[in-house]
Amino acid sequence: MGRVPTSVMWFRRDLRLADHPALRAAVDAGPDGVVPLFVLDPHLFDAAGTPRQAYLAGSLADLSERVGGMHVTHGDPVDEVVRVARQAEASTVHVSGDRGPYGSARDERVTRRLAEHDIELVRTGSPYAVAPGRVTKDDGSGFKVFSPFYRAWLEHGWRDPAPAVRDVPWFSPGGRTHRLPEVSSDADLPTPGEASARARWRDFLDEDVADYGEERDRPDHDRTSRMSVHLKWGEIHPRTMLADLGRSAGAEAYRRELGFREFYADVLHQRPDSAWDYYDHRFAAMDYDEPGDDLEAWKAGRTGIPIVDAGMRQLLGEGWMHNRVRMIVASFLVKDLHVEWQHGARHFAEHLVDFDLASNQHGWQWVAGCGTDAAPYFRVFNPMTQGKKFDPDGTYVRRWVPELADVPVKHVHEPWEMDDPPADYPAPIVDHAEERREALRRYEALR
Ligand SMILES: Cc1cc2nc3c(=O)[nH]c(=O)nc-3n(C[C@H](O)[C@H](O)[C@H](O)COP(=O)(O)OP(=O)(O)OC[C@H]3O[C@@H](n4cnc5c(N)ncnc54)[C@H](O)[C@@H]3O)c2cc1C
Structure with a gap:
């Protein structure tokens, strides 16, 4: 039988x-x-x-x-x-x-x-609209640069969402089964589960997608979708989201970001070694500092650079950080503190609820100048200028760094310029202008 x-x-x-x-x-x-x-x-x-x-x-x-x-x-x-x-x-x-x-x-x-x-x-x-490895150049090799990948990905297209499966005959085979893990966290986490993912997605479509292109870089406004955690656990499939998106400029901008998620998964598939090793091997020979107290100050959000500290504290507080700020804190670690990107990526891996090996490691490598299609190394983010541009009133900084709650707008990104800076907030652990020169010197030496 x-x-x-x-x-x-x-x-x-x-x-x-x-x-x-x-x-x-x-x-x-x-x-x-x-x-x-x-x-x-x-x-x-x-x-x-x-x-x-x-x-x-x-x-x-x-x-x-x-x-x-x-x-x-x-x-x-x-x-x-x-x-x-x-x-x-x-x-x-x-x-x-x-x-x-x-x-x-x-x-x-x-x-x-x-x-x-x-x-x-x-x-x-x-977990992707198009499985990693499927979008290739005419000669069958993978893409190394985002824009042509994105065009080819759009052209390749994806299936419609799969119809619902009803009346699944679930059963238990008996035998040993574990209790679900009981873990509590101090971080303020979103509600988990498929219904929560759907609700968040509907809210984003109703309220924020139209302005996504203009608003996505503003941590103070906090209007990105926060779908990364739901995507991470597959509580919703990106195909479902793509089918809902429509054609507005905001929707186009959002589709492009989902394209980045697919691109990095594809790159990691092409180059599995790039999970923890340099995508561009030349950067392995760069002169980096041994991580010490500076790394610990960065992790704790006590560097004395307001936008960096706000981001690092948001990571600890919510298990999530705004994308613009992820770039700023990553740049600060690699180019101002001269610490190898893997140390930062490991800290993110520990704390991010949306941790995704492909997006995280390649996000880090992009910032560090050693990734695929990376920001050129010599373009060093100035965290004060970034803060003033993307958090002009200091709303984001004040939300996460209460020591600066009463600092006037003029000084919120540079409290050391005040005659009487808040005593409980640290002075900057490094001088950005000096460390920028040092980063460029090390880069020149590498070349
Ligand atoms: C150093 C660094 C580390 C990162 N680590 C992760 C990570 O571990 N997990 C993760 O999901 N994203 C990571 N990102 C990408 C990005 O920061 C997050 O996807 C985004 O902040 C999630 O918030 P959101 O859902 O509100 O994004 P939205 O702006 O609403 O974007 C919508 C979706 O598009 C995708 N997306 C957006 N930006 C990117 C990007 N730059 N790269 C890849 N996918 C993107 C995500 O799936 C996101 O949920 C990292 C970026 C950097 C610079």
């Missing part, structure tokens, strides 16, 4: 039920039962700081309720997935494809182990 047709839906970065082609495939392959599985993989879970762990726990709890109880296990996915699939007597395990460096190697190992038991790992879709 053949097996009863059951399957396993192994959730990873796709914690939703709508627009979910892999779930459709799981139901087609397992009309008699689909096991909803999540494996807490210590390699990923333990590396995340508490804000990300807490958010994931909340998102899992939400999904678990909607599937009548998620089967949660803890350990190496190679062992766990095989064990659960065998227990469920499933012939297939379904996933949304993962082409990241760790995910693709893990999935290869799982595929091989499942095959020993005559079980297939079926990959359907990916």
Whole structure:
């Protein structure tokens, strides 16, 4: 007698039920039962700081309720997935494809182990509108520069959102299951889950997308979509968002940003070594400083440079930072403090709820001048000028640096210019003009 047709839906970065082609495939392959599985993989879970762990726990709890109880296990996915699939007597395990460096190697190992038991790992879709590696130049090679990638990506196009899958025959295979992790974080996190992602998206479309092009660089106005965390966990698929976007100038600007997310995933797929190594290897030979007290001051938001400190404190307070400020603080670490980008990327990885290996590492490398299509190294951000331009009244700085709450607008980005600066706020740990010269000197030496 053949097996009863059951399957396993192994959730990873796709914690939703709508627009979910892999779930459709799981139901087609397992009309008699689909096991909803999540494996807490210590390699990923333990590396995340508490804000990300807490958010994931909340998102899992939400999904678990909607599937009548998620089967949660803890350990190496190679062992766990095989064990659960065998227990469920499933012939297939379904996933949304993962082409990241760790995910693709893990999935290869799982595929091989499942095959020993005559079980297939079926990959359907990916967390992107177009799976990394699909958009190529005419000669089949990958793009290294964003604009031509973006044009080719638009031309390639993507499918419409997948129809909803109704009446999934969820079932539990019994046996050992872990409780959902209980993690609490001091950070002020958004509400996790698919409904929250959808609600946030609708609000953004109703209220902010029209002005997105003009407003996206203003941390004081705080009108970006904040969809990154929902995208990170796949509580919504970018295809769903792209289908809703429309044709306004704001929508065009937003589509371009989603294009950046896809571009960096593609670049990381082409160059998995660029996750922690220099995309442009020449920069490995640059003269950097050993990280010490300066790095700690940067992490704590105590550098004495208001916009930098505001950003670093927002990261600790919300597990998120505005994009313009991510660029400013990253530039400050690399070019004013002369610390290698990986130290900053690691701190972001620990604290960002939306941490995404491709966007983070390539965001850092872009700022550090060593990434693909990078900002030229010699273009050094002046954090005071940036602050005055993008936070002209100091509203953002005051929100996150209460020591500067009463400083007049004129001095809010340069409190050291006051006759009587606030005593509880540090003096700048470096002189920007001097460090800019030093950065350029080191760059010249490299050339
Ligand atoms: C040093 C540095 C580190 C970064 N680390 C991450 C990270 O770990 N995870 C992450 O999702 N983004 C990262 N970014 C990109 C960007 O800062 C965030 O995506 C954005 O701030 C998220 O807020 P939002 O959803 O309100 O963005 P919006 O402005 O509303 O943008 C919409 C969406 O477009 C995508 N997007 C926007 N800008 C970028 C960009 N520059 N690169 C790639 N995708 C983009 C994101 O998915 C974002 O949710 C980083 C940027 C820099 C400079």
